[in-house]
Amino acid sequence: MSTTQPMVCWFEECTREMVPLVGGKCSSLGELINAGIRVPPGFAITTRGYYDFMEQAGIMDDLAGLVGSLKADDLKGLETASSEIRQRIEAASFSLQLEDEIAESYRRLSIRSFMPATAVAVRSSATAEDLPGASFAGQQDTYLWIRGIDAVLEHAKRCMSSLYTARAMAYRIRMGFDHREVGISVGVQKMANSFTAGVMFTLNPSNGDRSSIVIDANFGFGESVVSGEVTPDQFRINKVSLEILQRTVSEKTVCYTVDTKTQTSVASEIPEERRNIQSVTDDELIELARMGKQIEQHYGRPMDIEWAIDKDMPRSGNIFILQARPETVWSEKRSEPVSAKARGKTTMDFILSSMMEGKKVS
Amino acid sequence: MIVSNWMQPDPITIASDLLLSEAKRILTENNLHALPVVDAGVLRGLVTRNDCLRVAQFVAATQNADEFSFFANRLRVRDVMVRRPATVQMTDTMEHVLEKGRELRIGQFPVMDGDDVVGIISANEIFNLAAHFLGAWERRSGITIGPLLHEPGIVGRIIDLVEEAGADVHAIYPIGCVEPHPPPGQRECKVIVRFHAPDFTAVSAALEAAGFHILESVQGQPQHATDQAVNG
Numbered sequence: 001m002s003t004t005q006p007m008v009c010w011f012e013e014c015t016r017e018m019v020p021l022v023g024g025k026c027s028s029l030g031e032l033i034n035a036g037i038r039v040p041p042g043f044a045i046t047t048r049g050y051y052d053f054m055e056q057a058g059i060m061d062d063l064a065g066l067v068g069s070l071k072a073d074d075l076k077g078l079e080t081a082s083s084e085i086r087q088r089i090e091a092a093s094f095s096l097q098l099e100d101e102i103a104e105s106y107r108r109l110s111i112r113s114f115m116p117a118t119a120v121a122v123r124s125s126a127t128a129e130d131l132p133g134a135s136f137a138g139q140q141d142t143y144l145w146i147r148g149i150d151a152v153l154e155h156a157k158r159c160m161s162s163l164y165t166a167r168a169m170a171y172r173i174r175m176g177f178d179h180r181e182v183g184i185s186v187g188v189q190k191m192a193n194s195f196t197a198g199v200m201f202t203l204n205p206s207n208g209d210r211s212s213i214v215i216d217a218n219f220g221f222g223e224s225v226v227s228g229e230v231t232p233d234q235f236r237i238n239k240v241s242l243e244i245l246q247r248t249v250s251e252k253t254v255c256y257t258v259d260t261k262t263q264t265s266v267a268s269e270i271p272e273e274r275r276n277i278q279s280v281t282d283d284e285l286i287e288l289a290r291m292g293k294q295i296e297q298h299y300g301r302p303m304d305i306e307w308a309i310d311k312d313m314p315r316s317g318n319i320f321i322l323q324a325r326p327e328t329v330w331s332e333k334r335s336e337p338v339s340a341k342a343r344g345k346t347t348m349d350f351i352l353s354s355m356m357e358g359k360k361v362s
Numbered sequence: 363m364i365v366s367n368w369m370q371p372d373p374i375t376i377a378s379d380l381l382l383s384e385a386k387r388i389l390t391e392n393n394l395h396a397l398p399v400v401d402a403g404v405l406r407g408l409v410t411r412n413d414c415l416r417v418a419q420f421v422a423a424t425q426n427a428d429e430f431s432f433f434a435n436r437l438r439v440r441d442v443m444v445r446r447p448a449t450v451q452m453t454d455t456m457e458h459v460l461e462k463g464r465e466l467r468i469g470q471f472p473v474m475d476g477d478d479v480v481g482i483i484s485a486n487e488i489f490n491l492a493a494h495f496l497g498a499w500e501r502r503s504g505i506t507i508g509p510l511l512h513e514p515g516i517v518g519r520i521i522d523l524v525e526e527a528g529a530d531v532h533a534i535y536p537i538g539c540v541e542p543h544p545p546p547g548q549r550e551c552k553v554i555v556r557f558h559a560p561d562f563t564a565v566s567a568a569l570e571a572a573g574f575h576i577l578e579s580v581q582g583q584p585q586h587a588t589d590q591a592v593n594g
Contacts, residue, residue, distance in 0.1 A: 100445040107442065115424075116382075116417040116433065117441035147432075149441050260428035263436070 007049035008101045011042050011189070021046045023125025023185035028324060035298045037291065037321050040190040041112055042120065043105040047127060047183030049098055050160055057092035059085070063179055072173040078166040089161035094153060102156070102188075103149045109190060117148045119191040119258070121322075124159035127183055144221055144265040145191055145258045152188060159186045192320045193258065194308035196280045197222030198232055200288055201327055202239070202296040202303050208330035210302060212245065213237045213289045217280045219270060220255030222306050222322065230254055233279050237289045244285060249278045284309060287319055295324050302327040365459060366452040368491055369473045369481030375400040378407065378440035385439050386414040395484035396470040399443050405472060405479050407443030417442055449474045452481060456491060459483055495533075496556065502532055503562050503582040507574040508552030512536055520553055520569070527568040529559035552577065 005021055014022045014030025022030070026044035033039050054060040066085055070077045094102070110118040122143045141162040143155040162168070163184045172179055198217035203210045216232040218225050225232045230253060236246040252270055259266045280288075288307060296303050306323040375398045376385055385397055389411050399407040421433040450459050450471045463469060469488070473481035493499070510516065521531050533556040559565050562581045570576060 103440070104445045107444070110441075111416070114420050116420055117437055148436070148438065150438075260426070261431075263428075263432060 005048045006046060007052055007098055008043055008045055008105050010105070011039070011044065011187075014044060020127050020183075021048065021185070023047070023127050023187070024325075025123060025125035025323065026185055026187045027125075029187065029189070031298075032295070032321060032324055035295075037295060037298075037324075038317070038319065039321050040192050041109060042187060042189030043109065044125060045098075045102060045156055045186040045188065047185050049101075050183050050185065052098055053092070053094055053157075053160065054089075056095040056098075057088070059088050059092065060180060062088075067169065067179055070169075070173065072170045075166065075170070078169050082164050082166040082169060085164040086161040089164070090154075090157050092157070094157075099153065102153065106149055106152055106188065109188070113190045119145045119147050119193070119263070120152060121187075121189050121191050122146050122152060122155040122159060123187045123189070124162050125185040125187045127185065142223070144223065144256070145263065147263050156186045156188070160184055189322075192308040192310045192322065193312050194221055195219065195311035196284075197306075197308035197322075198225040198280075200292050200305045200307055202292045202305070203327060203330055204236065205327075205329065211239050213239050213292050215280075215285060215288055218252050218255055219274070219279050220257045220268075221265065222308055223256050224254060224267075226306065235280075235285055237285060239289070239293060242286050242289050244282060247278070249276060251275050252279065280309065284319060291319065291321060295321065299324075299326065302331045304328075363456040363491075364452070365450055365454045365456060365473055365483065366481070368456055368487055369452065369483050370487055371481045373398060373472075373479065373482040375479060376409070376439060377401055378438070378443065380439045381435070382409075382414065382417065382437045382439055382442055383434050385409050386418070389414060395486065396472075396482065398447075398472040398479045398482065399439055400479055403478065405447075405449070405474070405477070407440070407445050408447035408470070408472060409439055409443045410470060413442055413444070447472060450483065451475070460488075463488075495535075497532060500532070500558075501582040502556040503529075503559055503565070504557075504578070504580045505555045505566060505569065505576060506552055506578040507555070507569060507576050509550045510553065510574065512549045512551040517553070519572075520555060520574070523568050523572055524555055524557055524559075524565055527559065527565040528561055529557040529565050531555065531557045558582065 009022065011026060011029045012033045014027045015034070016027055016031055018030070019027045022044040029039055029042070033041075051060070063085070066081050068081070070081060072078075093099070106118075106120075109120070110116055124141045141159045143158065146152055146155050163182065164179075169179065172182060196217050196219055198215060199222065200213060200215045202213050204212045204214050206214075213236070215235045215237065216225050217235070218230050218232045224230045231250040232252065233250055234246075234248045235244055237244050252275055254267055255270050256265055256267055258264070291307075292303070292305055295305060303324050304327045305321060308320050308322055310318045310320060374388060374392060374394065376388065378399050378401050388394070389397060389409075394411070396408055396410040398405055399409060417433065417437070421429055448462065448466055448468060448471060450462065450473055452473050452475050459471060463471070470482065470484035472479050473483055496502075496504075507520070517534055517536065521534060524531050533554075535554045536551045537554060538551055557565065562579075566576055566579055
């Protein structure tokens with residue numbers, strides 16, 4: 001690793017080319033910010049920071065001994081190695097230099113956020129080599145409403161140790177990656193104190209229709225929607241006219257919010273009278289759809305977007321994009337031409353194809 | 363002028379896990395500008411009064427009782443302190459301190475002896491330095507002349523003129539007209555003269571008669587010898 005690369009860098013300094021340094025999540029947040037999208041500020045602890053930590057703590061040198069010659073299908077052995085490595089990572093300390101750099105960025109973030117020891121979300125940001133592994137294992141660690149530098153450092157280490165779950169290790173062994181070559185980055189982002197949050201697809205995820213935008217929403221932090229824990233409100237919006245075409249208001253029983261006494265994120269029951277109320281206003285939906293279009297335009301492909309509406313911010317400046325990634329299910333499907341290949345399909349396909357192709361008059 | 367002669371020695375230091383509200387109390391009660399944060403003998407940061415005020419302002423703006431309680435009971439010095447603060451060595455010159463402070467736009471430096479904190483330079487010490495320079499408590503008469511070319515012999519000529527007019531010269535400093543770095547070859551300066559004289563107007567008349575342009579003149583009222591401590 002070149003020593004000129006930073007151990008900590010702001011999201012706005014992250015670009016598309018920096019995935020190996022700051023991971024996919026942070027680099028996409030940087031790209032969004034630079035495209036003029038409203039994203040809560042934050043910084044990334046880079047993979048160089050991760051390597052520095054692992055080397056200083058002496059874990060890097062011991063990896064070979066800990067992992068040994070384990071096979072990908074030796075689940076028991078992997079579990080033992082995993083828990084040992086993860087314990088060592090979480091018990092080790094950052095070097096003073098790295099700790100100071102993280103803490104200094106956190107201090108500046110707090111000043112930017114007008115909140116001493118500001119609340120942040122700490123998330124792992126996987127690098128390219130590990131992307132498939134991370135996504136299949138569902139081990140994209142996210143810790144919400146973290147306050148105070150000690151807690152930030154502790155959860156950053158937890159995110160780093162998520163690189164050594166048994167499943168991620170098995171995946172790397174199967175793919176023939178060297179454990180020491182794969183790094184991880186951690187994003188520390190100002191926490192939006194969301195009243196409502198959720199996800200948005202810039203196509204209809206149930207049929208791939210690109211003319212509509214679909215928004216799922218629930219009260220509180222977006223995690224209840226992302227995890228599928230509640231049935232969220234769902235809205236379908238016309239991408240061109242920005243009309244709300246369909247609204248499904250569900251009974252929402254649980255949401256995640258901050259307990260201001262303990263300063264932690266907690267699941268709380270939604271009171272009876274709010275359960276069946278639309279969790280986001282029509283104006284906000286239209287503003288969201290507009291932002292969704294802008295993001296789709298920037299990336300040139302359908303996107304899967306996480307958003308939040310902050311309750312501490314003034315209206316008109318309170319809708320934030322927390323993450324955006326390319327939609328993968330529909331946009332990678334090749335659309336087959338209806339005609340010509342209709343042979344062997346249904347009767348309707350045959351009739352349609354002959355109508356579209358026309359008949360040759362000899 | 364060496365830092366160790368001007369700094370406040372043995373400053374109050376605090377540990378990084380101290381509550382910020384406690385640090386704020388120490389700053390206020392001792393009328394200090396900054397507290398070096400030292401853990402196990404190692405300088406880890408600096409908490410300034412400004413930082414504390416800013417935090418208090420953020421907290422007050424929320425008008426939220428839980429945020430107040432977080433501030434009072436959970437927010438620690440290490441959450442707020444500046445990491446790797448700029449420092450100076452006790453063997454540095456005061457000129458170096460002034461230059462560094464100007465450049466970084468900061469007003470306080472922990473003073474180090476190697477890796478140990480042995481003192482602090484803050485606005486209090488800088489005031490003290492300036493006061494000594496100008497003999498602030500002596501109420502000297504002062505005249506500033508210029509702009510003029512800083513040539514060899516000019517300072518001596520001015521002293522001669524002032525003394526011939528019956529004054530007792532206490533200090534004379536040429537200062538640059540252009541700050542902080544004059545263009546090469548630029549030697550234009552102002553000269554500040556501090557003196558006690560029975561007849562103030564005779565001094566300024568003598569200077570003007572010799573062709574010097576007077577920019578400022580202030581007549582002092584000498585007091586009897588004061589018991590001010592004299593430093594470095």
